Amino acid sequence: MFPKRFDQARPFVTLGIILLGWIFLPLAVKSFSRATFFEIQAPLIVADSFVRDLQTFWSNKAHSKEELLKAGKEVSGLIAAYASSNDRIAYLDAEVLRLENLLNIPSMPDFRFEPARVARRDFSGWWQRMIIRKGSNYGITVGAPVVFAGGVVGRITEVHRYTSVVDLITSPTLRLAATVSGDTRPISYQGGLNNSFTSPRGTVDFVPLDVYATAAASKHLVTSGLGGVFPPGLSIGDITSLESSADGLFKSGEVQLDQRLGTLTEVTVLVPLNPEE
Amino acid sequence: MRRYDPRWLIVTSANLLLWWLTGLANHYSAGFAIHFYLGGLLIAYAALRLDPKQGLIATVLTGLMVDALAPVPFGASLLLYSLVHVTVLYGRQRFPREGAVFGIVVALLANLFLFIALSFLLVGANPRPGNAWLRIFADLFFSQLAILVVAPWFIALQDRAMELAEIHPETGRPVAR
Numbered sequence: 001m002f003p004k005r006f007d008q009a010r011p012f013v014t015l016g017i018i019l020l021g022w023i024f025l026p027l028a029v030k031s032f033s034r035a036t037f038f039e040i041q042a043p044l045i046v047a048d049s050f051v052r053d054l055q056t057f058w059s060n061k062a063h064s065k066e067e068l069l070k071a072g073k074e075v076s077g078l079i080a081a082y083a084s085s086n087d088r089i090a091y092l093d094a095e096v097l098r099l100e101n102l103l104n105i106p107s108m109p110d111f112r113f114e115p116a117r118v119a120r121r122d123f124s125g126w127w128q129r130m131i132i133r134k135g136s137n138y139g140i141t142v143g144a145p146v147v148f149a150g151g152v153v154g155r156i157t158e159v160h161r162y163t164s165v166v167d168l169i170t171s172p173t174l175r176l177a178a179t180v181s182g183d184t185r186p187i188s189y190q191g192g193l194n195n196s197f198t199s200p201r202g203t204v205d206f207v208p209l210d211v212y213a214t215a216a217a218s219k220h221l222v223t224s225g226l227g228g229v230f231p232p233g234l235s236i237g238d239i240t241s242l243e244s245s246a247d248g249l250f251k252s253g254e255v256q257l258d259q260r261l262g263t264l265t266e267v268t269v270l271v272p273l274n275p276e277e
Numbered sequence: 278m279r280r281y282d283p284r285w286l287i288v289t290s291a292n293l294l295l296w297w298l299t300g301l302a303n304h305y306s307a308g309f310a311i312h313f314y315l316g317g318l319l320i321a322y323a324a325l326r327l328d329p330k331q332g333l334i335a336t337v338l339t340g341l342m343v344d345a346l347a348p349v350p351f352g353a354s355l356l357l358y359s360l361v362h363v364t365v366l367y368g369r370q371r372f373p374r375e376g377a378v379f380g381i382v383v384a385l386l387a388n389l390f391l392f393i394a395l396s397f398l399l400v401g402a403n404p405r406p407g408n409a410w411l412r413i414f415a416d417l418f419f420s421q422l423a424i425l426v427v428a429p430w431f432i433a434l435q436d437r438a439m440e441l442a443e444i445h446p447e448t449g450r451p452v453a454r
Binding site for chain 2: 019129
């Protein structure tokens with residue numbers, strides 16, 4: 001029997017043992033435990049997104065024939081426009097290939113487009129992530145860029161069997177190389193300004209001194225292609241303010257991001273076709 | 278024959294349910310840039326009502342469950358939850374721990390501590406920490422409000438689950454319904 005004084009402190013001794021045990025636990029065991037506990041919860045996360053899809057399906061079934069005919073007309077118009085764009089893209093691809101061969105420059109990274117439904121959004125002041133309903137079963141790889149109609153969504157940070165985790169461009173943990181549209185000089189972009197009830201914002205650093213931007217005359221920010229993760233020219237947002245940095249060599253500022261990032265239901269993962277590069 | 282003791286399983290399952298519901302709420306509130314964190318509520322029942330061993334098992338498993346989904350160093354929630362758990366365990370005999378009101382107060386205080394501890398751990402990654410704290414305090418406010426609303430239901434749910442299993446939460450002895 002322990003003396004009473006020790007008996008009272010026993011919970012803290014147990015905590016100390018847990019702490020020591022955790023410190024000395026091999027990394028492989030920790031990684032395995034994390035993956036296991038994630039996969040245990042994954043069906044729950046995915047299940048409610050399937051229920052939402054079912055809700056959408058039944059609400060769509062309730063539309064009248066007139067509404068469906070009108071939507072069909074709009075879709076056929078869009079298909080015609082996209083068919084024309086596809087022809088133009090095929091022509092431009094051939095032109096790019098011809099110039100690459102002519103100038104003997106390395107080819108641009110090529111991607112496979114993998115659309116995926118958003119299962120869970122998790123946007124806090126600490127992190128901004130979402131879980132999508134495709135994982136290693138669709139060949140998704142860690143680091144793959146994720147995009148939507150409005151531009152960059154983020155980057156894949158974890159890949160599980162049937163799900164993947166996307167770190168959003170609104171997250172303070174995501175940095176990428178960007179440029180002002182029409183310029184080639186690289187700028188550092190980082191997410192992280194996400195006040196409640198307002199649109200998400202990010203920050204830019206190392207902006208050249210001759211670049212000016214205000215809320216009224218914003219500058220469009222796109223990916224630079226440097227770093228090899230994101231292809232060049234993808235939309236990030238608009239630089240709405242710039243001011244000189246402390247050393248006076250560059251400018252820093254804020255970027256207004258797309259408001260739709262908070263309500264996304266479907267994204268596209270750009271899976272690299274030649275990941276070894 | 279020794280009877281199987283499912284108390285840790287009941288509390289961990291209830292915690293899993295709450296964690297899932299919180300995730301669902303966060304999914305829908307993402308558009309408004311609001312985030313709910315109810316970590317304190319996950320510990321309150323295990324620390325106040327269960328015996329030390331069963332309570333700690335439930336808290337450790339809950340911590341691992343939370344860590345698996347959050348982008349924090351694996352084990353951060355486990356250790357923070359265990360710290361809060363043993364602190365409550367140390368002082369619980371001095372308070373009316375059977376009451377729901379005390380459970381809510383403990384959940385609120387535990388959540389406050391966990392929220393601030395996690396914020397200090399994670400806010401360094403933000404390019405403008407001052408700005409990040411504004412958002413963190415807004416999230417903290419909504420999280421505490423959510424605990425105030427959800428805690429009576431959640432504590433009653435776990436009590437009811439113990440009743441259905443015909444088991445006393447602290448002693449583990451069978452009780453008649």
